[in-house]
Amino acid sequence: MSTSDPLPRFPDGLLRLLAVPRTLQELAARLDLPVPEVEAGLQCLREVGLAWRRQGETILPPEPPPDPVDAGRVRSALEDLPQVPQVHALEQVDSTSAWLDRARRQGVQGPVACCADFQSAGRGRRGRQWRMPPCAGMALSLLWDIRPWPRPDATVPLATGVVLAQALEDLGVRGLQLKWPNDLYLHGRKLGGILVEARAGRGGPDALILGVGINLRLPPHLEVGQPHADLAGAGLQPLPSRSRLAAALIRALVGMLQAYPEPGFAAFHGDWNRRDATRNRPVTLTGGGERRGIARGVDARGRLCLETARGREWIETGEISLRRTP
Numbered sequence: 569m570s571t572s573d574p575l576p577r578f579p580d581g582l583l584r585l586l587a588v589p590r591t592l593q594e595l596a597a598r599l600d601l602p603v604p605e606v607e608a609g610l611q612c613l614r615e616v617g618l619a620w621r622r623q624g625e626t627i628l629p630p631e632p633p634p635d636p637v638d639a640g641r642v643r644s645a646l647e648d649l650p651q652v653p654q655v656h657a658l659e660q661v662d663s664t665s666a667w668l669d670r671a672r673r674q675g676v677q678g679p680v681a682c683c684a685d686f687q688s689a690g691r692g693r694r695g696r697q698w699r700m701p702p703c704a705g706m707a708l709s710l711l712w713d714i715r716p717w718p719r720p721d722a723t724v725p726l727a728t729g730v731v732l733a734q735a736l737e738d739l740g741v742r743g744l745q746l747k748w749p750n751d752l753y754l755h756g757r758k759l760g761g762i763l764v765e766a767r768a769g770r771g772g773p774d775a776l777i778l779g780v781g782i783n784l785r786l787p788p789h790l791e792v793g794q795p796h797a798d799l800a801g802a803g804l805q806p807l808p809s810r811s812r813l814a815a816a817l818i819r820a821l822v823g824m825l826q827a828y829p830e831p832g833f834a835a836f837h838g839d840w841n842r843r844d845a846t847r848n849r850p851v852t853l854t855g856g857g858e859r860r861g862i863a864r865g866v867d868a869r870g871r872l873c874l875e876t877a878r879g880r881e882w883i884e885t886g887e888i889s890l891r892r893t894p
Contacts, residue, residue: 578609617701634703645815653679662689664709665779678711720766723833723870730836735820745845749885757797841865850893
């Protein structure tokens with residue numbers, strides 16, 4: 569099946585070769601490409617955030633070196649699961665979720681996981697771009713068959729947040745919170761995001777694609793438009809490899825989805841509210857008009873309770889943005 573990045577930014581294989589020092593000629597020989605094409609690929613990698621260095625004729629890796637995801641190691645870590653997903657680890661892609669959607673349209677059924685070392689068109693909710701330099705975070709998506717479900721369930725993003733937080737805590741991360749409906753926070757700053765999309769076939773909705781982006785080690789100069797955190801700032805020594813992190817997150821997602829459609833979000837409701845970053849705080853909702861009030865957690869249907877001067881309102885997930893009110 570043809571599901572690759574429609575617009576590759578650099579020669580496939582180049583990023584992974586930069587884990588150790590190599591000359592331009594050696595890179596060109598290993599990639600079977602002319603030196604000018606390799607130089608153009610190196611320039612592209614620099615432009616998207618990979619800070620390699622040059623010493624004479626040698627290209628030195630950045631500090632720390634790239635840590636590509638190893639699909640074989642991820643699969644081996646998941647072999648005990650009752651339902652073992654296929655795992656694809658890509659060096660570059662437009663979007664891991666888009667890659668899985670192309671695979672789905674060619675007849676592939678879940679569970680299938682896709683990880684990428686670099687994605688050029690990562691997306692968040694409301695069409696926002698998710699920026700992540702090469703190997704600086706985890707871009708991961710999971711395709712899941714929901715034909716046995718009566719219908720897609722809007723609470724899946726919230727349950728996803730709970731199990732991702734639990735998986736990261738098992739790796740030693742502390743200070744994690746959740747912000748309705750789909751953000752992971754670390755010590756009050758955004759660590760990652762979740763995007764869940766239903767896909768339909770001829771008979772109606774038949775699949776979910778769960779997209780996850782988590783910051784691992786972002787360059788200090790990177791501008792992302794809001795206060796952000798990464799796992800490197802969480803005090804983990806050493807940081808988990810990206811392969812280990814991918815396996816932990818996929819395991820968490822598979823276990824969560826196996827709880828649907830029953831008991832569904834009921835199994836995660838209490839944990840979500842215990843981690844709620846805005847509970848009992850003043851917030852502002854935008855999208856379909858601005859509303860202000862005090863956030864009072866979520867109910868068993870994943871709706872946000874907003875206490876206003878007119879009383880309590882229950883807000884469905886959708887194209888709504890929530891932020892704390894200063």
